Amino acid sequence: xxxxxxxxxxxxxxxxxxxxxxxxxxxxxxxxxxxxxxxxxxxxxxxxxxxxxxxxxxxxxxxxxxxxxxxxxxxxxxxxxxxxxxxxxxxxxxxxxxxxxxxxxxxxxxxxxxxxxxxxxxxxxxxxxxxxxxxxxxxxxxxxxxxxxxxxxxxxxxxxxxxxxxxxxxxxxxxxxxxxxxxxxxxxxxxxxxxxxxxxxxxxxxxxxxxxxxxxxxxxxxxxxxxxxxxxxxxxxxxxxxxx
Ligand SMILES: C[S@@+](CC[C@H](N)C(=O)[O-])C[C@H]1O[C@@H](n2cnc3c(N)ncnc32)[C@H](O)[C@@H]1O
Numbered sequence: 001x002x003x004x005x006x007x008x009x010x011x012x013x014x015x016x017x018x019x020x021x022x023x024x025x026x027x028x029x030x031x032x033x034x035x036x037x038x039x040x041x042x043x044x045x046x047x048x049x050x051x052x053x054x055x056x057x058x059x060x061x062x063x064x065x066x067x068x069x070x071x072x073x074x075x076x077x078x079x080x081x082x083x084x085x086x087x088x089x090x091x092x093x094x095x096x097x098x099x100x101x102x103x104x105x106x107x108x109x110x111x112x113x114x115x116x117x118x119x120x121x122x123x124x125x126x127x128x129x130x131x132x133x134x135x136x137x138x139x140x141x142x143x144x145x146x147x148x149x150x151x152x153x154x155x156x157x158x159x160x161x162x163x164x165x166x167x168x169x170x171x172x173x174x175x176x177x178x179x180x181x182x183x184x185x186x187x188x189x190x191x192x193x194x195x196x197x198x199x200x201x202x203x204x205x206x207x208x209x210x211x212x213x214x215x216x217x218x219x220x221x222x223x224x225x226x227x228x229x230x231x232x233x234x235x236x237x238x239x240x241x242x243x244x
Contacts, residue, residue: 047059052089057086057155059223060223062090062223063223064219064232065094067219070151070193070236071151073096074096074105074107075150076095076144076151077095078110078181078185079091079110079123080112080113080131082155083127085117085123088111088117088120091151094107095150098122110124110144111126113127116128132177148187149185149190152193156174156178157174158174168200169201171195172205175194179194179205184241187238188239192213195231195232196233202233209235212235213237214239216236219231
């Protein structure tokens with residue numbers, strides 16, 4: 001825990017820095033200086049701190065759910081690529097997984113990431129777990145105890161290599177791994193949200209999702225930086241798997 005004095009100094013320094021264009025960021029590359037300048041002038045970074053979200057990404061989910069209303073108390077949600085945990089924080093509240101809404105049904109959130117995720121009250125955390133592996137997916141299924149899922153979220157992103165074709169292929173592979181899992185564990189009428197970078201693969205993924213979901217919409221929340229190729233595909237009303 002920081003002392004009050006240290007927190008105050010840090011706050012004052014950050015407020016001061018916000019008004020300063022970083023020119024000479026000695027010892028750091030230009031991209032670090034750009035990153036810091038952008039962080040300091042980003043209203044979502046401040047808002048996330050104020051609302052105790054672990055990162056600004058929270059507002060992408062908040063905005064999508066405020067607009068399309070797919071999360072509600074009592075639901076079972078899987079959050080793939082959950083670290084550091086801001087989507088999980090939002091999902092826990094919206095499905096009442098922390099039982100903070102006394103008269104509302106109690107939901108479940110299972111959060112998975114390759115990295116460690118520090119505990120979030122109300123969520124079941126699978127940290128240090130690669131979602132694409134059979135062992136992680138088996139663990140999720142065990143936790144589900146044969147119950148079906150209402151919403152599958154994926155904000156997963158691979159480490160960018162800088163080679164566009166490779167990066168596009170890597171993120172699309174993550175999307176397909178989520179889609180394959182979602183169709184096996186989802187309730188009829190369930191929702192799937194996947195993050196990807198706009199590319200030549202987008203339309204094919206959208207069409208593949210339409211085999212399983214009645215609608216698929218492309219969404220670019222305001223909290224998603226305009227200079228980023230990031231988009232989300234929101235698939236609604238899972239049709240179920242037809243056995244022939
Ligand atoms: C943009 S961050 C997610 C931010 C998160 N939604 C939040 O609000 O805190 C993307 C995450 O995807 C995770 N990731 C990438 N590939 C993964 C994989 N195969 N399995 C699990 N997590 C993965 C990364 O470790 C990273 O933490």
